[in-house]
Amino acid sequence: MLPWPxxxxxxxxxxxxxxxxxxxxxxxxxGHFLKHLSAQNPQARIVGVEIANECLVHVEKMRDRGDLPNVRAVFSRAETALYHLFAPASLDQIHVNFPDPWFKARHERRRLMTPSNLAVMTSRLKPGGRLYLATDIHDYALMSDEALRGTAGLVNTLPAPWSDDPLPGRIITKYERKAIAEGRARHYFAYRRDDTPLPDLPVITEAPMPHITLALPLTAPEIASAFTSFSAKAAAREPRGMAGQISVNASEAFTGRGAVLVECYVSEPTIHQHVAVMIVPIKERPGEWAVGLGTLGSPRPTDGIHFAVRKVAEWAVSLHPDARITGDKARTGFESLTPDAQSE
Ligand SMILES: C[S@@+](CC[C@H](N)C(=O)[O-])C[C@H]1O[C@@H](n2cnc3c(N)ncnc32)[C@H](O)[C@@H]1O
Incomplete structure (x- = not known):
């Protein structure tokens, strides 16, 4: 796991x-463009982020063959990498080649070239750093043009919104070759980060581990068998200026070795995690339980994880009239967006 940042x-x-x-x-x-970047910039540190496993495997094989000595391939959504891995003003170049367009309105949030993603890309570029985009989808080019022009700190380096011809020195990527073969026009953008002072978008670092203890006079099988799936939403506090919400879906509970594991999907603006929230008996204090994050899936303690642990602890307390929270080391103050839940 990479440290944040x-x-x-x-x-x-x-x-x-x-x-x-x-x-x-x-x-x-x-990885065609990574290979090109590596050959063009032998002194640079080149990082690729990708979410498709087969692409990561393919690039790792290229690395094994020695094709990409100064490249690291990271399994990450772009948004997570930009907010958590890269310090402000640390990048010299960002390249986005043929991003998935996500046309449907209900998939709009998955698009990459959005104003909030462009704001974090710009904050991560050094003054003078470059942002390049290529797309073969005309509507995506129009949307990106508007978003790029509206992003403070970015200046177009071309005399038109985009170039219809590949920029000098570029290679043709695998996807681009397909677009050419199918006769689609391509649009190439090239922007520069100027030295306009921008709002601070600090790296979001890991929070301390959440930990809540409770008194609950039930056994682990009794707790697990009382489980029914639930969900909860809260307004996300980070990153500043990025609208969004935390959503927790507790889908199943399992028991074994005297403990209870609650499977949760936790989604927040910069990261999505599938985690195990554990309800574990405290040996020295019979009748008391510790609620915290399990290690399954290498989770990151974030605001969303704190919210999930709190919701699971509240659910456990709701199971018995004599149950109560005895210790609380999890973040508070989330603004609940779940209609029937109380604001904390
Ligand atoms: C249309 S393909 C283009 C691939 C390559 N750039 C090329 O030109 O051949 C889009 C790629 O972006 C990846 N992708 C989509 N959403 C992403 C995200 N949020 N973060 C990182 N990679 C993403 C997909 O897995 C896919 O490999």
Whole structure:
């Protein structure tokens, strides 16, 4: 697991000089452009982020063959990487080649070139740093043009909103080759980060582990068998300026070894996690339980995880009239968005 923020110098260790240019490619697919970036910038630290496992496997094989000495491939959504891994003003270049368009209105939140994602991309670029986008979808180009023009701190380096021809020095990516074969026009954007002071968008770091203790006169099988799935929503407090919400779906409860595991899907603006919230008996205090985060799936303690642990603890307390919280080390003050739940 990479630390938040990531120490890129340590991660590249002997493969690229410390403090050299830092270049990010979002959604690298089969790695053609990463290979090109690596060959063009042998002194740079090049990071690719991708969510498709087969693409990551493919690029790892290229790395094994020695094709990408100064490249690291990271399994991450772009949004998570931008908010959690990269410090403000740390990147020299960001490349986005043929992002998925997500046309349907209900998928709008998945689009990459949104004003809030552009704000964090811009904050992560050094003054003078470059942001490049290529797309073969005309409507996506129009949407991106509007969003890019509206982003403080970015300046178009081209005389038109985009170029219809590949920018000098570019290679053709795997997806791009398909677009050409199918006769689709391409749109190439090139922006520069100027030195306009921007609102602070600090790296969101890990929170301390949440931990709530309760008195609950039930056994683990009794707790697990009383479970019915529930969900809860709260307004997200981070990142500043990015509208969004935390949503927790507690889907199933399991028991074993005297403890209860509650499976939860936790979604917040910068990260989605599938975690195990554990209800574990406290040996020294019979009748008391500790509610906290299990290690399954290598979860990150975030605001959303604190909210999930709190909701599971509240659910457990609701199971018995004599139950009560005896200790509380989880974040409070979430503004509840679930109609029948009380604001904390
Ligand atoms: C249309 S493909 C383009 C691949 C490659 N850039 C090319 O030009 O051949 C879009 C890629 O973006 C990846 N992707 C989609 N959403 C992403 C996200 N939020 N973060 C990182 N990668 C993403 C997909 O898995 C896919 O590999």
């Amino acid at each position: 990531c120490d890129w110098d340590a991660l590249f260790a002997d493969d690229a000089p410390a403090g050299g240019p830092l270049i990010l490619e979002i959604g690298f697919g089969y």
